[in-house]
Amino acid sequence: MQEVRVVTPSKVNLALRVGSARPDGFHPLDTVFEALDVHDEVIVRRSDSLSLRMEGEGADALPEDSTNLAFRAARALRERFGAPGLGAEMTVRKAIPVAGGMAGGSADAAGALVALNALWGLGLSCADLMSLGSELGSDVPFCIMGGIAHGTGRGEILAPVYPGRGHAWVLLTNPVGLSTPAVFREFDRIAESAEGAGAVAREAAETERPGSVAAGVAGPGRAAEADVAENPASTRELREAVARGDLQATAALMANDLQAPAFSLRPDLEDVVERASRFGATAILSGSGPTVALLAFDPAHADRLGMRAAIEFPKLRAVRANGPAAGACVAEAK
Ligand SMILES: C[C@@](CO)(OP(=O)(O)O)[C@H](O)COP(=O)(O)OP(=O)(O)OC[C@H]1O[C@@H](n2ccc(N)nc2=O)[C@H](O)[C@@H]1O
Numbered sequence: 419m420q421e422v423r424v425v426t427p428s429k430v431n432l433a434l435r436v437g438s439a440r441p442d443g444f445h446p447l448d449t450v451f452e453a454l455d456v457h458d459e460v461i462v463r464r465s466d467s468l469s470l471r472m473e474g475e476g477a478d479a480l481p482e483d484s485t486n487l488a489f490r491a492a493r494a495l496r497e498r499f500g501a502p503g504l505g506a507e508m509t510v511r512k513a514i515p516v517a518g519g520m521a522g523g524s525a526d527a528a529g530a531l532v533a534l535n536a537l538w539g540l541g542l543s544c545a546d547l548m549s550l551g552s553e554l555g556s557d558v559p560f561c562i563m564g565g566i567a568h569g570t571g572r573g574e575i576l577a578p579v580y581p582g583r584g585h586a587w588v589l590l591t592n593p594v595g596l597s598t599p600a601v602f603r604e605f606d607r608i609a610e611s612a613e614g615a616g617a618v619a620r621e622a623a624e625t626e627r628p629g630s631v632a633a634g635v636a637g638p639g640r641a642a643e644a645d646v647a648e649n650p651a652s653t654r655e656l657r658e659a660v661a662r663g664d665l666q667a668t669a670a671l672m673a674n675d676l677q678a679p680a681f682s683l684r685p686d687l688e689d690v691v692e693r694a695s696r697f698g699a700t701a702i703l704s705g706s707g708p709t710v711a712l713l714a715f716d717p718a719h720a721d722r723l724g725m726r727a728a729i730e731f732p733k734l735r736a737v738r739a740n741g742p743a744a745g746a747c748v749a750e751a752k
């Protein structure tokens with residue numbers, strides 16, 4: 419085989435529930451991923467050494483050296499399962515927005531693993547590739563798996579959810595990206611200050627000091643509300659709605675615990691979600707943002723949402739997408 423082309427999907431999180439940081443700094447998740455047909459392509463050709471070229475949407479801003487996730491994936495695959503002399507000329511054609519909360523880098527790493535497994539004739543299973551992928555990034559295994567999946571752990575432990583029906587999205591992509599680690603750090607900061615407020619409120623309630631600031635925070639249920647959940651909230655009901663193909667219930671159960679920290683860093687995103695909700699859209703931040711995803715109930719609804727969004731948000735791009743899409747897979751081999 420001389421050349422392999424792989425198509426690799428982006429994702430949204432239908433729900434993203436986050437617990438408190440683990441000792442390793444990662445956050446336990448209960449999430450429902452959905453793969454979308456806004457995809458990158460990874461093309462690999464036989465060569466004596468490893469090289470990478472980035473093309474397409476946002477490629478100028480991305481490195482072509484060993485810091486690129488696709489390059490790191492190639493090296494990891496060669497070190498773990500290949501021979502030292504194996505090489506490839508890799509090209510990544512980007513369509514997934516960079517730093518958009520749509521797993522662009524993870525998709526490229528997934529695409530590189532699948533493409534090089536074929537080019538180098540390694541014969542690895544999807545499970546092998548997903549396990550190696552989880553060392554590169556929490557979203558990489560899902561980009562290999564595709565479809566809709568329940569993600570736990572830091573997002574790398576996956577169980578498929580078999581959807582009752584497919585559907586469309588309108589994605590509002592943003593010209594200014596948002597850093598995933600920065601959003602998780604803001605999540606921690608908000609959680610810590612809520613925890614602090616809860617502790618002060620409890621102390622004040624115990625010592626009965628009416629009129630203090632803390633007493634103002636306390637009240638029925640308030641202190642408990644301020645406590646930060648160690649474990650993420652469950653997405654069970656949402657998964658059941660997805661499996662039934664009940665889009666109305668799915669829309670009602672969508673939730674993203676990274677929305678508040680993302681809005682805190684980027685108030686413009688809260689404005690987008692609020693305004694979209696006002697014109698009747700079910701709007702949710704995709705992962706850590708800044709892309710905002712509008713769920714469509716049928717193709718005509720997607721058309722209406724797209725037209726309305728184009729008028730309402732002239733600075734954003736409204737991109738039509740369909741889900742669930744397949745995971746990273748070989749589209750062409752020669
Ligand atoms: C938030 C999510 C939701 O699907 O997606 P994006 O918005 O980035 O697309 C993912 O959890 C992102 O996954 P991914 O982008 O692969 O993250 P990783 O490379 O594993 O981690 C990047 C950084 O994000 C934070 N991180 C990531 C995952 C997790 N469960 N807890 C974390 O705290 C850590 O600070 C980590 O250093």
Ligand SMILES: Nc1ncnc2c1ncn2[C@@H]1O[C@H](COP(=O)(O)OP(=O)(O)O)[C@@H](O)[C@H]1O
Pocket residue numbers: 480485486487488510515516517518519520521522523524526527596598705706707
């Ligand atoms: N192949 C790649 N494609 C996109 N981003 C990459 C890639 N390799 C490394 N990165 C880095 O990963 C960061 C996160 O980008 P991306 O994965 O697109 O977003 P997100 O984590 O929000 O889904 C970028 O800022 C970029 O510097």
